[in-house]
Amino acid sequence: MKPQIYIYDYNEPYGSASKSMRVKTFGISKDIIGESTLTLNVDKPMTVSDLKEFLNKQYPKMSTIGTYSIAVNQEYADNHQNLYLDDEIAIIPPVSGG
Amino acid sequence: MTKSQSFRPLAAVEKKNQSIQLVNTINIAKAIEQLENSEASAQSIFIGTVPSMSGSFEVKKLFFESYEQMAIKEMAKISDVALSEFNLKKVILWHCLSTKVVGETVVFVGTCSTHRADAIAATKYIIDTLKEMVPIWKKEYFKNGSIWANAHP
Numbered sequence: 001m002k003p004q005i006y007i008y009d010y011n012e013p014y015g016s017a018s019k020s021m022r023v024k025t026f027g028i029s030k031d032i033i034g035e036s037t038l039t040l041n042v043d044k045p046m047t048v049s050d051l052k053e054f055l056n057k058q059y060p061k062m063s064t065i066g067t068y069s070i071a072v073n074q075e076y077a078d079n080h081q082n083l084y085l086d087d088e089i090a091i092i093p094p095v096s097g098g
Numbered sequence: 099m100t101k102s103q104s105f106r107p108l109a110a111v112e113k114k115n116q117s118i119q120l121v122n123t124i125n126i127a128k129a130i131e132q133l134e135n136s137e138a139s140a141q142s143i144f145i146g147t148v149p150s151m152s153g154s155f156e157v158k159k160l161f162f163e164s165y166e167q168m169a170i171k172e173m174a175k176i177s178d179v180a181l182s183e184f185n186l187k188k189v190i191l192w193h194c195l196s197t198k199v200v201g202e203t204v205v206f207v208g209t210c211s212t213h214r215a216d217a218i219a220a221t222k223y224i225i226d227t228l229k230e231m232v233p234i235w236k237k238e239y240f241k242n243g244s245i246w247a248n249a250h251p
Contacts, residue, residue, distance in 0.1 A: 090165055097236065
């Protein structure tokens with residue numbers, strides 16, 4: 001069963017969220033979450049740090065990996081940044097290229 | 099996959115003074131040819147290859163995964179900074195994805211400038227920053243299992 005959370009849909013009143021937010025996963029976060037795109041239902045305001053808190057709670061192994069980032073629209077995002085339903089959101093675990 | 103297909107970039111930013119690519123296979127001869135054509139007197143190159151050991155474990159192969167659209171943007175940012183900070187004439191920054199075996203080329207950084215100090219410093223800046231910022235992940239395969247490099251503190 002997919003985890004349910006609720007984020008604010010700024011186009012619709014609270015409680016009527018029918019849209020879902022998708023979160024891309026890579027590397028170890030893909031292994032932990034078990035799919036390359038995580039789908040979350042949302043109906044309250046959510047920041048990057050709220051998303052991390054949710055992920056760490058829902059997937060306890062996420063809190064054991066090195067500090068990971070969230071990318072919003074293909075840019076590293078600050079913890080206080082707000083997330084919107086049409087954003088492209090991705091989990092960026094510690095990188096290891098080169 | 100034919101040889102020519104494997105050299106075709108998966109994602110790229112190509113400009114007169116920079117070539118940024120994610121590829122399946124790096125053609126070193128082609129990269130060097132592009133640097134030489136830039137007509138600057140000092141060229142500096144860093145080539146990263148798959149090592150045979152990771153710590154005390156024998157490496158069988160590496161697998162590289164990437165968030166391609168973001169990776170190519172981050173690589174272009176690094177290249178843009180290097181071009182302006184180190185007075186470069188050209189930057190080549192190519193990184194491989196997919197599975198690589200011991201000895202295969204993983205990353206090619208090439209810079210050229212009028213002065214060698216600039217080219218050498220820029221090459222170091224580019225590879226160091228790539229390792230820190232670019233969303234590429236390496237899975238190391240050993241005899242008895244595999245791990246995502248750097249994943250755990």
